[in-house]
Amino acid sequence: xxxxxxxxxxxxxxxxxxxxxxxxxxxxxxxxxxxxxxxxxxxxxxxxxxxxxxxxxxxxxxxxxx
Amino acid sequence: xxxxxxxxxxxxxxxxxxxxxxxxxxxxxxxxxxxxxxxxxxxxxxxxxxxxxxxxxxxxxxxxxxxxxxxxxxxxxxxxxxxxxxxxxxxxxxxxxxxxxxxxxxxxxxxxxxxxxxxxxxxxxxxxxxxxxxxxxxxxxxxxxxxxxxxxxxxxxxxxxxxxxxxxxxxxxxxxxxxxxxxxxxxxxxxxxxxxxxxxxxxxxxxxxxxxxxxxxxxxxxxxxxxxxxxxxxxxxxxxxxxxxxxxxxxxxxxxxxxxxxxxxxxxxxxxxxxxxxxxxxxxxxxxxxxxxxxxxxxxxxxxxxxxxxxxxxxxxxxxxxxxxxxxxxxxxxxxxxxxxxxxxxxxxxxxxxxxxxxxxxxxxxxxxxxxxxxxxxxxxxxxxxxxxxx
Numbered sequence: 001x002x003x004x005x006x007x008x009x010x011x012x013x014x015x016x017x018x019x020x021x022x023x024x025x026x027x028x029x030x031x032x033x034x035x036x037x038x039x040x041x042x043x044x045x046x047x048x049x050x051x052x053x054x055x056x057x058x059x060x061x062x063x064x065x066x
Numbered sequence: 067x068x069x070x071x072x073x074x075x076x077x078x079x080x081x082x083x084x085x086x087x088x089x090x091x092x093x094x095x096x097x098x099x100x101x102x103x104x105x106x107x108x109x110x111x112x113x114x115x116x117x118x119x120x121x122x123x124x125x126x127x128x129x130x131x132x133x134x135x136x137x138x139x140x141x142x143x144x145x146x147x148x149x150x151x152x153x154x155x156x157x158x159x160x161x162x163x164x165x166x167x168x169x170x171x172x173x174x175x176x177x178x179x180x181x182x183x184x185x186x187x188x189x190x191x192x193x194x195x196x197x198x199x200x201x202x203x204x205x206x207x208x209x210x211x212x213x214x215x216x217x218x219x220x221x222x223x224x225x226x227x228x229x230x231x232x233x234x235x236x237x238x239x240x241x242x243x244x245x246x247x248x249x250x251x252x253x254x255x256x257x258x259x260x261x262x263x264x265x266x267x268x269x270x271x272x273x274x275x276x277x278x279x280x281x282x283x284x285x286x287x288x289x290x291x292x293x294x295x296x297x298x299x300x301x302x303x304x305x306x307x308x309x310x311x312x313x314x315x316x317x318x319x320x321x322x323x324x325x326x327x328x329x330x331x332x333x334x335x336x337x338x339x340x341x342x343x344x345x346x347x348x349x350x351x352x353x354x355x356x357x358x359x360x361x362x363x364x365x366x367x368x369x370x371x372x373x374x375x376x377x378x379x380x381x382x383x384x385x386x387x388x389x390x391x392x393x394x395x396x397x398x399x400x401x402x403x404x405x406x407x408x409x410x411x412x413x414x415x416x417x418x419x420x421x422x423x424x425x426x427x428x429x430x431x432x433x434x435x436x437x438x439x440x441x442x443x444x445x446x447x448x449x450x451x452x453x454x455x456x457x
Contacts, residue, residue: 045378
């Protein structure tokens with residue numbers, strides 16, 4: 001079964017960065033992927049926190065992100 | 067922020083930092099210069115050499131400052147190879163060494179040196195009988211780390227040293243994780259060579275040292291001037307060396323109290339986590355371990371994801387898996403313990419240091435359980451029974 005392409009909660013189509021973020025934050029066994037807003041809510045952090053993490057992952061050379 | 071990754075690096079000691087400062091802008095002389103400013107720098111370097119030597123029971127002439135542990139490790143492996151150039155030699159090391167040893171071994175293998183990589187038991191400790199069985203007539207060096215950087219396991223180096231000493235085989239130990247954290251005495255350990263790094267014991271990054279027993283001489287790794295008894299060329303990192311001396315002296319003085327405190331914090335962290343996540347396991351030997359380091363495995367949960375969620379909550383721990391493309395490489399240390407790839411990728415290392423508090427340890431345990439719940443909650447097959455049980 002492929003990885004979800006829509007948010008588990010709001011069904012928004014997920015961007016590459018959002019899919020990458022779900023993989024980094026929830027691991028390969030995750031089957032519920034969230035858009036950045038719902039993920040921030042689920043993880044009890046801010047959307048800005050997650051944007052910062054995306055930039056950090058990119059700086060580390062992670063190719064999961066645009 | 068809670069910094070629980072002291073095996074990666076440590077916050078500088080305030081004393082060591084204060085002692086370093088004058089050497090940047092006031093006493094910035096080159097320790098090789100012959101005027102007073104240079105002599106003061108030289109005197110500071112020699113004072114630090116005395117502090118380091120006393121901390122590990124060595125003589126002054128046996129300490130050579132380097133840029134860190136990796137340089138010291140590389141120097142030993144390359145130096146022994148060069149010392150026996152033209153001869154067919156054999157070196158023994160273990161499968162769980164730091165990459166600065168393993169990659170140096172791979173390099174010297176390409177130069178014709180035979181290297182045996184000893185396995186470890188599932189507790190991360192080598193079997194001395196296997197080491198003895200691996201010795202050949204042309205074995206010139208055994209390199210076994212004193213404490214492992216990923217799981218904290220302490221190896222029986224003194225026992226190995228006693229055996230090798232009688233047979234004239236050199237013993238090197240990478241003591242980067244041990245120096246300043248557990249008692250290290252080169253005579254008790256029977257080692258001929260020992261590597262250490264200042265930033266692991268609250269000194270500054272960029273400074274380390276190699277202990278080389280009197281009577282042993284390795285060819286230089288760095289060429290140039292006659293600094294460091296002619297063994298290590300390059301203008302001395304005076305400030306870093308000064309910081310190393312004071313940081314180590316302070317760590318050794320406080321060691322009994324610090325070790326007791328960290329051991330208690332680790333024990334409580336593990337207990338708190340296992341009460342709520344009974345499947346969580348300690349990777350490596352539970353007893354023969356550095357006081358402040360533990361490696362925990364969580365089946366079915368990515369260690370990287372745990373680390374990332376903890377990071378979002380301001381808690382720094384590490385995972386052994388290196389990831390830069392969504393496919394992480396499992397730790398060679400955890401694989402050597404017999405874990406499968408998935409288990410190896412489900413581990414995090416917690417390493418407390420002298421600046422951590424008992425309250426921080428409690429917060430770390432709670433945050434781990436909460437992060438575990440979040441990750442499990444996103445897995446379709448999860449049920450309420452495999453979530454953390456919050457007490």
